[in-house]
Amino acid sequence: MDILNNVWTAISTPNIILVNICIAFLILIIEAPLSISLIGNVFNFKFSKVQKITYIVVVGSIGILATFVIKPPYNIILNYSTAFIVLFFVMKMGFIKSIIATVFPSIIFNLVVNLIANPYLELLNISYEQNLSIVLYRIPFALLTYSIVLILAIIIQYRKITVTLLEDIDIKSKSIITFNFIFGFFYIIVQGILTVNYIDILPIQFTFFNFICLLIYFSLSFFSLAKIVSLVNTTKKLENAEEYNRTLHILHDSVRGFKHDFDNIVTTIGGYIRTDDMKGLEKYYSQLEKDCKRVNNLYILNPDIINNPGIYNLLTTKYNKATESGIQINLTFLLDLNNLNMKIYEFARILGILLDNAIEAASECTEKILNIDFRNDSKNNRNIILIENTYKNKDVDLNTIFNKGFSEKENHTGLGLWEIRQILKKNNNVNLYTTKNEQYFSQQLEIYY
Numbered sequence: 001m002d003i004l005n006n007v008w009t010a011i012s013t014p015n016i017i018l019v020n021i022c023i024a025f026l027i028l029i030i031e032a033p034l035s036i037s038l039i040g041n042v043f044n045f046k047f048s049k050v051q052k053i054t055y056i057v058v059v060g061s062i063g064i065l066a067t068f069v070i071k072p073p074y075n076i077i078l079n080y081s082t083a084f085i086v087l088f089f090v091m092k093m094g095f096i097k098s099i100i101a102t103v104f105p106s107i108i109f110n111l112v113v114n115l116i117a118n119p120y121l122e123l124l125n126i127s128y129e130q131n132l133s134i135v136l137y138r139i140p141f142a143l144l145t146y147s148i149v150l151i152l153a154i155i156i157q158y159r160k161i162t163v164t165l166l167e168d169i170d171i172k173s174k175s176i177i178t179f180n181f182i183f184g185f186f187y188i189i190v191q192g193i194l195t196v197n198y199i200d201i202l203p204i205q206f207t208f209f210n211f212i213c214l215l216i217y218f219s220l221s222f223f224s225l226a227k228i229v230s231l232v233n234t235t236k237k238l239e240n241a242e243e244y245n246r247t248l249h250i251l252h253d254s255v256r257g258f259k260h261d262f263d264n265i266v267t268t269i270g271g272y273i274r275t276d277d278m279k280g281l282e283k284y285y286s287q288l289e290k291d292c293k294r295v296n297n298l299y300i301l302n303p304d305i306i307n308n309p310g311i312y313n314l315l316t317t318k319y320n321k322a323t324e325s326g327i328q329i330n331l332t333f334l335l336d337l338n339n340l341n342m343k344i345y346e347f348a349r350i351l352g353i354l355l356d357n358a359i360e361a362a363s364e365c366t367e368k369i370l371n372i373d374f375r376n377d378s379k380n381n382r383n384i385i386l387i388e389n390t391y392k393n394k395d396v397d398l399n400t401i402f403n404k405g406f407s408e409k410e411n412h413t414g415l416g417l418w419e420i421r422q423i424l425k426k427n428n429n430v431n432l433y434t435t436k437n438e439q440y441f442s443q444q445l446e447i448y449y
Helices: 004-010 016-043 049-069 075-092 095-122 128-133 133-159 171-198 205-274 277-301 309-324 346-364 416-427
Strands: 329-336 369-377 382-390 430-436 441-449
Touching: 004 133, 004 329, 016 049, 016 095, 016 133, 049 075, 075 095, 075 171, 075 346, 095 128, 095 133, 095 171, 095 205, 095 441, 128 133, 171 205, 205 277, 205 309, 309 329, 309 346, 346 369, 346 382, 346 441, 416 430
Parallel strands: 329 369
Antiparallel strands: 369 382, 382 441, 430 441
16 A cells, blocks of 8 residues: 555655656657657658667657756757757768758657647646646656547558658758748747747637647648749749750650661661662661660750769769760660659769769770660669770779879879778678770669668
8 A cells, every 4th residue: 555655645746857857758658759750751851760760769769858857848958959960960861851850850859749748738637847846747748648649640541642852952942941840940939938838828719829830830831842842843844844845856756866877877888788788787787776776875865865864864964965076876765754663863973073084085996985874683682774885094003083183184082992992881781893805984873671
């Protein structure tokens, strides 16, 4: 009986230490997993099991520490700063994505707290201080909050409500998005301070109105974010359509040229055959083959085949650049970019640097050739991108070309291949093999899945 009395006394009287222990336990087993689930579902991020566990352990542990050493609501500054660091450095998310993914769970939790705090206190006829310091009141309040957030998370997952975040948007849009969510984060802190100090004297009508204002603000913020993303996607599609139209015009003119000259081509081949001039036929065929390959390349430069708008635009731009330099391009594309096991932003950076270097090297040669091969090696669970080009300097050192600042050209920073090496260090499933022979300098990028 004495034990039950002691337990009842512990949970029904102010006991900050016991409250903090209980809240710390809930943060680790409920709040942190719920937060990473919200982030993954809303922003359609695919986290590995290790990344999820790291987020839960690190963010949960810091949350526990903050609960004991920092008074609410100031502890949320440390909590969400930690969440940002984990998302940015461990999850390898971009700066803006990390900010938004950090703020979003705090928005949800704080909206729910603002909605239920005053009615909960009124219903139990207790003060906010009692709610913070007595286990009997604090734990049910926390569980009620988590339950509502869990219901929202289930609805979001079931309805597949997602927001696509982009890294490659203009600086102005990035600045607006960043400022908006940072302002929202500080507003949450101010709201927490006001709640702690004045919720006991605020009427329910005021807190409900405050909840509506918060809901409208953050709804408009995410609506604006969705519109910006939609505008960026539309702009990309228009750019790709322009590139594709340009490719179609070139392809159309090439096909028309072949159709117009078809009789002449057949007649010329017949002449070589009748005179048994096989050397002449071989020479003529090699010249004809170049035009055929050019038409084939133009056919491949199709957004339905190269099924990523950014990579399609990059390849068509580099193709046109190489063509203007008189480089013969042999392009093969047998890869689904939607299943690429790598951030498309980092992949585009690597591809762009490798193509720029290959075009520059090939343009200096008498025989200007560039081979680009995209293929899937299902036997070894990898995607392969092979870029081969003719090159002039046969003595190039394969070990030093990746050093920072190395360049064989004047007024070049020499950072391209060094930047690639930095990206490779962040991706343990991506390798780059550099080789050379008498004809070709080769870069083979391998992405394992």
